[in-house]
Amino acid sequence: MTIRIFNPEHDIALASNMERFTAPHAGRQLRSDLCYLPALWSDEGDVVIVDDIDFAESAYRKLKAERKPKVEFCTMEQIAHVLSSSTPLAIDPWGWDLAIRFQLLSAGVPEDILPSKDAVQEIRLLSNRKCTTSILENVRKGLESNTCGENLYVTDYHSFLERLQNDRNIVVKAPWSSSGRGVRYFLNGEQTENAQNWVSNVIRLQGAVMVEPLYNKVKDFGMEFRRDANGKVHYLGLSLFQTQNGAYTGNLLVTEAVKRDIMSKYVSLELLDEVTARLEKELSELFSVLPKETAISDIRFGVDMMIVAKEDADGFLLHPCVEINLRRTMGHVALALSPLDDIKEGNMAIAYDSKRYHLKLKYNYM
Secondary structure, eight states, X not given: OEEEEXXXXXXXXXXXXXXXXOOOHHHHHHXXXXXXXXXXXXXXXXXXXXXXXXXXXXXXXXXXOSOOOOOEEEOGGGHHHHHXXXXXXXXXXXXXXXXXXXXXXXXXXXXXXXXXXXXXXHHHHHHSTXXXXXXXXXXXXXXXXXXXXXXXXXXXXXXXXXXXXXXXXEEEEOSSOOTTTTEEEEOTTOOOHHHHHHHHHHHHHHSOEEEEEOOOEEEEXXXXXXXXXXXXXXXXXXXXXXXXXXXXXXXXXXXXXXHHHHHTTTSOHHHHHHHHHHHHHHHHHHXXXXXXXXXXXXXXXXXXXXXXXXXXXXXXXXXXXXXXXXXXXXXXXXHHHSOSSTTEEEEEEEEEOSSOEEEEEEEEEO
């Protein structure tokens, strides 16, 4: 039996690096409204922690998914009761941070089935955006004519300003941040006072910013992975998703074969497969520094990528590592909800109706 929990505020919790962390209202509401999501990748008999059991059961019952394991929903306050009757084999959150570790520990989860603080801190360090630099360089070696991507880890405001003046159009990211919230765009070498203050504050609080070129993006996508108990990284599938102003909005729900066919219109499948193999190797090596603890021996994570139009408009380039998300992603949700055959396609979106967040699913027969 595994205890699972959806903690989408994870990225912000990593940035705060505090045990007694309170997420912003939007993060708390997203966690509450979509609390049932881990049921989709659960095994029969697993426990999913939710805020409201009746709401979670109702939302899960209405979900149109081909695979819906039978799970038990319980609140954080009921965990001690669950543990008294059965010992969990593992704890599986959306992502590990000090805050979720403290919440589970405070609720009565034995410390020996939780990751150590040192392990969580190592996950935090590996979640820093600067880790993409070496991965990007190694994955692109020998593939430069068909790929793009570079970034710079800037630790002082003067260096940021120098890069802005040289490159003119750049994207600046906080080392730790949630989707869309830790990103600023700078055009024509100009900056507002608010943007200037934001860069200065991020450098002061997090020690640096990541500076990247602003690419002519054509398509967002990603690859989902799993790190097994032996430390080896395995590819799970493609994620074709949409964003708006840098924030996630939805996913295409189709088979892997259909996704590969879509991607083949932009880049060769040989290139895609080569990048996949290189990422498996490079990420296995990158994550080898993680302590050999049972609690973090099996981790799901994703790598965001994009298709970029060439400057001469003659074809496309693959950016193989925009972000490394050392946690579950909405791409994993999409994999759990994707149809099992090619006669069906769907879309998944996160919608807000002024009261609640909803997971919207729409399927059509092809």
